[in-house]
Amino acid sequence: DAPLADFDPEVYAALRAELGRQRDTLEMIASENFAPLAVLQAQGSVLTNKYAEGYPGRRYYGGCEHVDVVEQLAIDRVKALFGAGFANVQPHSGAQANAAAMMALIQPGDTILGLDLAHGGHLTHGMRINFSGRLYHAVAYHVSADDGRVDLAEVERLALEHRPALIIAGWSAYPRQLDFAAFRKIADLVGARLMVDMAHFAGLVAAGLHPNPVPFADVVTTTTHKTLGGPRGGVVLSNDEEVARKVNSAVFPGQQGGPLEHVIAAKAVGFKMAASAEFAQRQQRTLDGARLLARRLGAADVAAAGVSVLTGGTDVHLVLVDLRASALDGRQAEDRLHGIGITVNRNAVPGDPRPPMVTSGLRIGTAALAARGFGEADFAEVADIVAAALLPTFDDATASALRDRVAALTAAHPLYPAL
Ligand code: PLP
Numbered sequence: 001d002a003p004l005a006d007f008d009p010e011v012y013a014a015l016r017a018e019l020g021r022q023r024d025t026l027e028m029i030a031s032e033n034f035a036p037l038a039v040l041q042a043q044g045s046v047l048t049n050k051y052a053e054g055y056p057g058r059r060y061y062g063g064c065e066h067v068d069v070v071e072q073l074a075i076d077r078v079k080a081l082f083g084a085g086f087a088n089v090q091p092h093s094g095a096q097a098n099a100a101a102m103m104a105l106i107q108p109g110d111t112i113l114g115l116d117l118a119h120g121g122h123l124t125h126g127m128r129i130n131f132s133g134r135l136y137h138a139v140a141y142h143v144s145a146d147d148g149r150v151d152l153a154e155v156e157r158l159a160l161e162h163r164p165a166l167i168i169a170g171w172s173a174y175p176r177q178l179d180f181a182a183f184r185k186i187a188d189l190v191g192a193r194l195m196v197d198m199a200h201f202a203g204l205v206a207a208g209l210h211p212n213p214v215p216f217a218d219v220v221t222t223t224t225h226k227t228l229g230g231p232r233g234g235v236v237l238s239n240d241e242e243v244a245r246k247v248n249s250a251v252f253p254g255q256q257g258g259p260l261e262h263v264i265a266a267k268a269v270g271f272k273m274a275a276s277a278e279f280a281q282r283q284q285r286t287l288d289g290a291r292l293l294a295r296r297l298g299a300a301d302v303a304a305a306g307v308s309v310l311t312g313g314t315d316v317h318l319v320l321v322d323l324r325a326s327a328l329d330g331r332q333a334e335d336r337l338h339g340i341g342i343t344v345n346r347n348a349v350p351g352d353p354r355p356p357m358v359t360s361g362l363r364i365g366t367a368a369l370a371a372r373g374f375g376e377a378d379f380a381e382v383a384d385i386v387a388a389a390l391l392p393t394f395d396d397a398t399a400s401a402l403r404d405r406v407a408a409l410t411a412a413h414p415l416y417p418a419l
Pocket of ligand 1: 092093122199
């Protein structure tokens with residue numbers, strides 16, 4: 001029963017080094033967050049030892065009386081959080097949740113209509129070599145070249161032309177809200193099912209800062225670790241009992257074996273957190289921070305360097321930076337920010353002229369910093385640092401000064417002091 005540090009010093013050292021990295025840098029990858037200590041504790045618990053195939057009260061293994069309590073808490077809390085009639089909290093990840101939801105709603109060979117990966121969609125929304133593109137006939141809709149927003153006229157045109165069995169609304173890189181009522185109308189027009197993947201914006205929905213897709217969709221899927229701020233994992237929600245029954249069977253035994261009850265416990269803790277007033281206030285800071293960043297990156301000095309913000313702003317937790325007119329490409333910009341202690345990811349912009357490994361964009365998110373306690377003044381400073389790093393005046397002296405400013409911010413907001 002040796003502790004990790006003694007039993008496996010190599011893994012322990014890497015784990016401590018990662019804690020140090022998270023503490024000493026500004027985490028601005030839009031899909032990331034910091035799970036609170038209580039979530040880490042639940043996830044690192046003895047529940048990892050338990051097999052519990054089945055669902056609460058209907059298990060294929062003995063000894064499930066305590067994991068039943070945990071899983072039922074997770075189900076009840078996430079239902080209440082999003083106003084859903086049914087919830088499955090067992091998907092190991094967002095991709096698994098999507099695979100199960102699709103398995104429940106449609107058949108292999110059916111047509112699906114989702115947002116193009118290169119325009120902000122996710123791999124599981126129909127990418128060619130993903131299961132979604134191999135099992136189903138995938139057709140993609142796009143954002144409009146004029147305003148960078150999802151082109152609903154195209155969605156309707158493609159739906160009428162291809163008669164999809166399933167329409168998917170949701171995104172991994174898009175700075176605006178989707179019109180769920182409009183998607184519902186198009187789905188009804190062609191007799192399609194509607195799936196909303198709210199993986200990215202679920203935290204904003206929980207806080208009441210983004211429209212809730214649950215009343216409009218046949219199924220809603222989400223991850224639990226992005227804006228929602230819990231452990232890594234997935235969830236499927238529905239208001240339709242028949243759909244929910246099919247989802248349960250698609251998750252287990254359709255896609256998975258034993259559920260990760262330690263992760264489900266951590267999900268339950270995360271959902272409790274997400275129902276709190278403190279969480280709502282944190283989501284507000286997330287949103288305000290992203291808007292501040294978009295404003296700063298739309299200012300004249302940045303514009304003169306050929307840098308702009310897609311759609312001219314944001315309604316969510318992220319900003320998409322457009323570097324098509326800049327000498328700086330996505331990879332160089334990501335490396336520059338990394339060099340001063342800010343972690344972001346480069347991201348292709350619609351119609352990107354540069355290759356996928358280089359790209360002409362950055363995706364920058366504010367959820368993790370908001371979890372760290374960043375407020376308006378901090379985000380203004382962050383925005384100014386990011387802007388300075390993208391200007392042509394950037395040199396070694398600037399880098400050094402910006403690194404100091406990043407260090408001041410991380411020092412002012414200690415992360416995981418108890419660890
Ligand atoms: N759906 C969307 C919209 C996502 O952005 C992601 C993750 O990036 C996923 C699903 C998949 O989640 P996971 O990485 O947990 O499989």
